[in-house]
Every structure is written in structure tokens, then in C-alpha cells.
Amino acid sequence: MNNANSRRNFLKMAxxxxxxxxxxxxxxxxxxxxxxxxxxxxxxxxxxxSGELVEVDRASLTPAEIPSLTENQKRGRAGLPGxxxxxxxxxxxxxNARKCMEACQTHHQLRPEQHHMNVLQMKDAENTSxxxxxxxxxxxxxxxxxxxxxxxxxxxxxxxxxLIDNERCIGCRFCIAACPYSARVFNWLExxxxxxxxxxxxxIEANVPQKKGTISKCLFSADRLRDGxxxxxxxxxxxxxxxxxDQNEDAVTNGTTGETVSFSNLIRDNAGYTLLEELxxxxxxxxxxxxxxxxPYQGEIHPS
Amino acid sequence: xxxxxxIGIAFWLAGLSPAFGADNWPVPEEYNVMDNPVxxxxxxxxxxxxxxxxxxxxxHGDPGNYNALPLVPPPPDxxxxxxxxxxxxxxxxxxxxxxxxxxxxxxxxxxxxIWRAITYIRRFDPRNEGKLVEEALRKGxxxxxxxxxxxxxxxxxEEELTDNNIPLSNTTIFVRAKKTFGNLLVGSITTDENGxxxxxxxxxxxxxxxxxxxxxxxxxxxxxxxxxxxxGVQVKQPDSNxxxxxxxxxxxxRTQIWLLFTYFAALIGGWTxxxxxxxxxxxxxxxxxNNKP
Numbered sequence: 001m002n003n004a005n006s007r008r009n010f011l012k013m014a015x016x017x018x019x020x021x022x023x024x025x026x027x028x029x030x031x032x033x034x035x036x037x038x039x040x041x042x043x044x045x046x047x048x049x050s051g052e053l054v055e056v057d058r059a060s061l062t063p064a065e066i067p068s069l070t071e072n073q074k075r076g077r078a079g080l081p082g083x084x085x086x087x088x089x090x091x092x093x094x095x096n097a098r099k100c101m102e103a104c105q106t107h108h109q110l111r112p113e114q115h116h117m118n119v120l121q122m123k124d125a126e127n128t129s130x131x132x133x134x135x136x137x138x139x140x141x142x143x144x145x146x147x148x149x150x151x152x153x154x155x156x157x158x159x160x161x162x163l164i165d166n167e168r169c170i171g172c173r174f175c176i177a178a179c180p181y182s183a184r185v186f187n188w189l190e191x192x193x194x195x196x197x198x199x200x201x202x203x204i205e206a207n208v209p210q211k212k213g214t215i216s217k218c219l220f221s222a223d224r225l226r227d228g229x230x231x232x233x234x235x236x237x238x239x240x241x242x243x244x245x246d247q248n249e250d251a252v253t254n255g256t257t258g259e260t261v262s263f264s265n266l267i268r269d270n271a272g273y274t275l276l277e278e279l280x281x282x283x284x285x286x287x288x289x290x291x292x293x294x295x296p297y298q299g300e301i302h303p304s
Numbered sequence: 305x306x307x308x309x310x311i312g313i314a315f316w317l318a319g320l321s322p323a324f325g326a327d328n329w330p331v332p333e334e335y336n337v338m339d340n341p342v343x344x345x346x347x348x349x350x351x352x353x354x355x356x357x358x359x360x361x362x363x364h365g366d367p368g369n370y371n372a373l374p375l376v377p378p379p380p381d382x383x384x385x386x387x388x389x390x391x392x393x394x395x396x397x398x399x400x401x402x403x404x405x406x407x408x409x410x411x412x413x414x415x416x417x418i419w420r421a422i423t424y425i426r427r428f429d430p431r432n433e434g435k436l437v438e439e440a441l442r443k444g445x446x447x448x449x450x451x452x453x454x455x456x457x458x459x460x461x462e463e464e465l466t467d468n469n470i471p472l473s474n475t476t477i478f479v480r481a482k483k484t485f486g487n488l489l490v491g492s493i494t495t496d497e498n499g500x501x502x503x504x505x506x507x508x509x510x511x512x513x514x515x516x517x518x519x520x521x522x523x524x525x526x527x528x529x530x531x532x533x534x535x536g537v538q539v540k541q542p543d544s545n546x547x548x549x550x551x552x553x554x555x556x557x558r559t560q561i562w563l564l565f566t567y568f569a570a571l572i573g574g575w576t577x578x579x580x581x582x583x584x585x586x587x588x589x590x591x592x593x594n595n596k597p
Contacts, residue, residue: 082513092412095405230485238362238373239407246484250510253485256362260486294407 076204079157088243091290094132103236114185116218131290137183137218138283145175169214338393342419352424383428446532457503471499482518515542
């Protein structure tokens, strides 16, 4: 009886020792994976978050704390607390320079034919003058697109931004059909530079890396807003077209000049309007009419 | 034949000349002789600088720093020879009418403002070197406190002289509120003879959702840049988070309660009826089996 008991104890102890040794060994192995081998003079190419390719010495690298996919998705759904982002587009100042489109396509890994931000050539009636109209997503307060999504992949955040989660998107394209502003694009082909983004954790706030067979859309550069920066298109414009800010603060800042003005005064004094407001979508993007143009209409797409 | 070729080459070179940076922007005769009606003095140069910074700087860069945008054709620096070679009238014409990437400012700026901007550009003309005696900037200091239960900012301003400090009387102090991407001018106030002022915070001021705002106080251009910030003034009660309304056609977490209730009531009701029918059939079956003759 005593003998059997001690054998059981012995086996138990042996098992425990082996298991803990295994855990310790695997922990050591894993931590060695985490470290980066330091070899002098060994230089590697890296892609920064702003999309530039840089070369750094391998010895100076330390592993970064990257939020996991689940964390990204969670904070991406919550949004920035207490914010209500708003954009004002001054049509009188647009020259069709298309710097906004370039910056956007670089930031969000879009092919040349895919547009989160698109500059359209408009003419309202027979005798009126044509004008250029930059068109992002309107980030509606009553968005038709989020309501048709069968898998809850696209959603409205508390800070007003409408986002898309590519990890949930099944590519049914109902939202494209529902959006009255044609703000959404579909990745029919492999996304631009997809080979550079292999293994990068999906950032829901920039919708990067893009995924073939899913939807993409303008996100007001939510990742840049989290860092306290203006959206890519707003910063890239050379002609002071874009104003961006927080409606709760009633202030918008011009991306070109850095001037800050009162949002309510700006849209009241300049007869600001929203697109297709009769649909009840309540857009968060306001337009100022193309009166007192900074540039004459040039009638062609400016080569860039 | 030879002549034709030479003429051809001459025309070809003439066509290329803009690519080499030669200025061939023709200006109508009447503009060439125009004079700048704005007097060349410190005040107008300063006003011109504000206009330049707002309208021109984004492409032409800071004068003298040659940090203009790399456009084609390149926008010349305000201090460059290309720019200064223009007469006042030629500058006025080019600013007013615009060409290519250069906006037509006749639609957005008044002629006075355009002339003031030209006055500012002329400050970088080597011929004007030493003409403008810059008054030495005065040294000021601002102190401020939030008073009266967060309804006013009490300001004291003084001037630093070599041996002592004296109160700054009758001086304008600008009050700016810090916003997410920049500072918004919300008001200005003039100090009394003791260098004191009390700025009343507007009660309807729109601020961040935590109800707090940072104020930045500054003096005018006669003084060296000096700011004083008053941080975290509680202007109003904090907001609760933005409510996302429940709408009819939406996913489960945002649909209207009555719709969810109706749906689940119908679902549960339907299954209850089916279950009840099955139970009754089972009872009949039991009855039939137990009452076998």
C-alpha cells in the first residue's frame, strides 16, 4: 500500500519536472525568437508606417510593441472618445492638382484606378460653369451602407467615422449598392504593393494591408487622427481646399495654411451644403460653393 | 534652305525658353507703369506678411529660405531675383490674373491686400535694404489666472525695461483657444492703466467633450513673441459620449427595441404554438395507447 503510494508520488513528481522543464525550454526558445540577431554592418530594408522604404542597421533594431489584430479591431470599433470629426471642402479653391488622391492612394495601398478620394468634374446645369469636386466618403450620421452589411463588417464609430473591417468582410458588395455617393471600392485584383505588406498586422484604422475580394473605403485617415495628425488628403492639398476638425470644439483647421476658424461660422457665412441631403443620410462632409474661384476651370485632368 | 533651318531652330529655342526658366509672362502695358499706392512702412509690411503667410507661403515658401514647392514651373522665392525683377505693377498683374498653378487672387483678395502683399515682397528687394528701420521689439510679459469660478481670465501684463518692470497699459492682448489641430482666435481685450484686464469666457463656447479648454494669451507684433497658456479651464460640464441612435434598418445592436421585441415575440410565439401542437398530439397518442380495448 505504502509502496504503491510512493510509486504514484514518484511518477507525479517526474511528470511535473518533465513538464516544467519543457515549459522553461520552450519559453527560452520563444524569447530567442523575439530577439534580433545583432550582426554589425548588416543592413535591412524596412517599410515605415508612412509608406517610405528605409534602410537601417540590423544591430539598432528592437522589436516593436505591435497591437494584436484583436486589439486593433477593438479600438478601431470604439473610436476616439468625445470626438465628432467634420470636413469642409472649399470648391472655389480646387484646381484638380490631385495631390489628395496621390497621398490617399499611397497611404491606403490603393491601385491607380481605386479612389477613396476622387476629384470629379461637375456641371450642374446647362449654363452654369463647370467645377472640380473632391469627393471622399461622406461619413454619414445615418449611413445606408452599414445597415445592409450581413456580417457587421462595416460600422459607424462614436467619433463619426464609418469604417470597414476586412477581417469580417465577405465581399458581397451590398454596401457598394447601398451607398448613394459611390464612396466604396472593391478589391477585384491583388492590392497595390501587396508583396511589401506580407505578414503586417491588419490595421483597421488605415485598412492596410488591403485584401483581395474585400471592400475598401475612405476612413478620414483614422490612424493619423489617433496620432493627432490631419488626414493624408487634407495635409497633401497645396491649394487650401480642405478644412478638418472636431465639431464638438466647433473648429476646423486648414490643411495647407494651418489657419483655424470656427466651423459653424465658416459654413454659415459661405453657404455650406452637404451632398444629397434629401436622402436623410446626414453627411459629415460639407461643401462650400464654387464662388469666387481661385483658379479658372481648365477643362482637362491635370497631368501629375 | 539654310535660312529656313536657322529660323526653324530659332523658333524651336524660343519655344523651349520657358523650360529654362526665362520669364515670358507677358504683362499688359498699362500695368507696367502702375505704382504701389501702399506706403512702404513697418505697419504695411507686417500686414502684408500676414496676407503672404495665409495665401502665398504654401507654394512660394518663406522669403529668403528658398523652400518653395517643387512645381513646374517652379514658384520663385519672394526674395529671388526673378521675383524682384518684376515692377510693382507686373507683380500686381500676375497676382491678380494668375496662370497655371498660380491662383487668380482677384476673386479672393481685395486690391489693397494685394498691394500690401507686394509691399511685403519688396522688403526683400536689395534696393530697399536699410530703408525700413525696424523698431526694436519691446519685451512684454503676461501672467494670468482663472478667476470667478472659471468665468473670467484675470490678466496682468507688464513691460520689461532694462532696470525695472512697468505695467503695460492700453495694450491689446489676444486670446486664443487651443483646438485639436490649431489655435482659434476667440477674442481680444485691452489692458487698463494698471496693466490689468479681465477676459470673460463666453458661456456658449464650444469645447472638447471633457468640458475643458486651454487658452493661449499673446501680445501684438510690437512685442517679442510671448505667450502664456492657461490650461484645463473647466468651461462646461463634460459631455457623455456621442449617442448612436437606434434606427429601423440596422444590425442587432443598433436596431429599434420595438422591432427586436416584435421579432423575438413572433419567433418565440411561433415555436411555442408548434411545441403546444406537438404536445397535444403526443397526449392524444398517449390517450389512445392507454385506452386500448
